[in-house]
Amino acid sequence: MKPAKFEYLRAESIDQVVQALDQGDGETIVLAGGQTLMPMLAMRLARPAMVVDINHVAELSGVEILNEVEGDGELVIMACTRQAEALASPLIQEHAPLLSKAIAFVGHRQTRNRGTVGGSLAHADPASEIPLAALALDAWVSLRSVAGTRRLPLADYFHGPMMTARAENEILLSLHIPRAPGTRGAGFHEVSERRGDFAVVAAAAVIGVDERGVCDHAALAIGGADGRPRRIGAVEDKLRGQRLDSVAIAGQLSEIGAALAPGADQHAGAAYRLRVARVLAERALLEALAEAGP
Amino acid sequence: MNNFDIRATINDVPHRASVEPRLSLLDFLRDDIGLGGTHMGCEHGVCGACSVLLDGVPIRACLMLAVQADGCRITTVEGLCNDDGTPGLLQDAFIEAHGMQCGYCTPGMLISAQALLAENDEPTLAEIKDAIGGNLCRCTGYVQIIESIQLAARRLREAAR
Ligand code: FES
Numbered sequence: 001m002k003p004a005k006f007e008y009l010r011a012e013s014i015d016q017v018v019q020a021l022d023q024g025d026g027e028t029i030v031l032a033g034g035q036t037l038m039p040m041l042a043m044r045l046a047r048p049a050m051v052v053d054i055n056h057v058a059e060l061s062g063v064e065i066l067n068e069v070e071g072d073g074e075l076v077i078m079a080c081t082r083q084a085e086a087l088a089s090p091l092i093q094e095h096a097p098l099l100s101k102a103i104a105f106v107g108h109r110q111t112r113n114r115g116t117v118g119g120s121l122a123h124a125d126p127a128s129e130i131p132l133a134a135l136a137l138d139a140w141v142s143l144r145s146v147a148g149t150r151r152l153p154l155a156d157y158f159h160g161p162m163m164t165a166r167a168e169n170e171i172l173l174s175l176h177i178p179r180a181p182g183t184r185g186a187g188f189h190e191v192s193e194r195r196g197d198f199a200v201v202a203a204a205a206v207i208g209v210d211e212r213g214v215c216d217h218a219a220l221a222i223g224g225a226d227g228r229p230r231r232i233g234a235v236e237d238k239l240r241g242q243r244l245d246s247v248a249i250a251g252q253l254s255e256i257g258a259a260l261a262p263g264a265d266q267h268a269g270a271a272y273r274l275r276v277a278r279v280l281a282e283r284a285l286l287e288a289l290a291e292a293g294p
Numbered sequence: 295m296n297n298f299d300i301r302a303t304i305n306d307v308p309h310r311a312s313v314e315p316r317l318s319l320l321d322f323l324r325d326d327i328g329l330g331g332t333h334m335g336c337e338h339g340v341c342g343a344c345s346v347l348l349d350g351v352p353i354r355a356c357l358m359l360a361v362q363a364d365g366c367r368i369t370t371v372e373g374l375c376n377d378d379g380t381p382g383l384l385q386d387a388f389i390e391a392h393g394m395q396c397g398y399c400t401p402g403m404l405i406s407a408q409a410l411l412a413e414n415d416e417p418t419l420a421e422i423k424d425a426i427g428g429n430l431c432r433c434t435g436y437v438q439i440i441e442s443i444q445l446a447a448r449r450l451r452e453a454a455r
């Protein structure tokens with residue numbers, strides 16, 4: 001339970017991080033909050049030659065609104081922003097309430113005080129809350145290497161369990177959430193063994209309703225029921241353009257199963273996950289609808 | 295592999311040390327500094343027995359490297375005692391309300407409770423449960439731990455009056 005030996009670099013700038021990653025030959029690993037990496041080091045599931053500590057890179061933490069033009073623009077959360085900071089951030093509460101709701105389910109105080117938003121996205125556990133909420137919010141990530149910065153929509157970023165599009169020489173820089181017009185409601189529900197544990201299954205939903213009371217935006221994402229968080233486009237399409245109530249929502253959920261391929265583990269079987277996915281989707285959508293209001 | 299020189303203030307005492315990068319803050323506190331009050335349970339971030347305050351907020355010492363504590367202020371369970379070494383108010387409440395059996399989880403419980411009471415001396419049951427949600431206890435069934443924290447909160451309020 002003790003890590004193997006490694007070299008340690010306390011980085012002071014993003015440039016220093018990407019240079020270390022570039023020279024690292026895949027043997028260099030980024031240490032952010034450590035809530036996932038430290039156990040992996042202790043169990044020697046990770047044996048990097050070099051650990052680059054990004055906790056002192058000031059430009060990697062913080063939350064702000066960028067490119068603001070007439071209410072447009074995006075909410076930017078830098079990767080090393082602590083989950084506890086994000087949870088308390090008024091900007092996130094105002095512009096991405098779904099993310100605030102999701103982070104309330106992430107771990108415990110002790111882990112949120114160290115764990116980072118970028119760490120959750122980089123680790124990409126298929127049941128974890130921050131990736132799921134971000135996916136439902138049509139978010140992007142920025143990845144930086146010595147060659148430059150690229151932006152990827154989350155739909156293209158998650159590849160599978162703990163697998164993402166990030167290359168070994170890239171650092172996950174930031175999460176970008178487009179600002180939505182009007183008022184949208186957000187809903188987040190999950191089933192876990194105890195509060196703060198990893199979700200067995202989780203659902204995130206965003207609903208927008210126009211002045212006539214017709215749904216003009218619907219996003220539904222399910223985590224823990226596939227190798228990566230999944231948007232349920234078939235359900236979203238059916239909800240859009242409708243006057244929504246509990247009956248209308250319940251009637252459109254039959255297609256959820258077709259979009260998911262749940263696995264089985266010690267926590268739950270595949271059939272259970274599908275059933276729970278549907279129940280949680282309904283709760284998340286109803287919560288979002290109640291908040292959206294016409 | 296180079297060692298790193300670090301400075302940290304632990305329970306209000308400044309310390310300097312030379313540490314190997316792979317040394318956890320938990321091992322550093324226990325083995326190098328000699329503060330055995332912080333317990334080692336799982337060593338991979340599950341049980342909360344290793345909780346300490348880092349610059350005033352609770353964290354898990356097994357999930358941080360000692361080298362990362364450079365420049366930080368750390369409070370361990372020993373730091374919750376009165377200046378003369380007798381049990382502090384919170385520790386006293388745990389003794390009185392039987393907030394421990396084997397005592398393995400106790401340092402972590404005390405640190406979590408301390409962090410809670412520092413910002414809220416009138417916590418609800420739900421807030422107490424949330425505050426100790428990251429701490430496992432295999433003995434008590436938690437009820438007496440919660441009662442201990444409630445007792446400490448009451449005494450804090452009385453003392454403030
Ligand atoms: S020893 Fe740190 S959480 Fe268990």
Ligand code: FES
Pocket residue numbers: 393394395396397398399400430431432433434
């Ligand atoms: S008193 Fe034994 S583990 Fe809590």
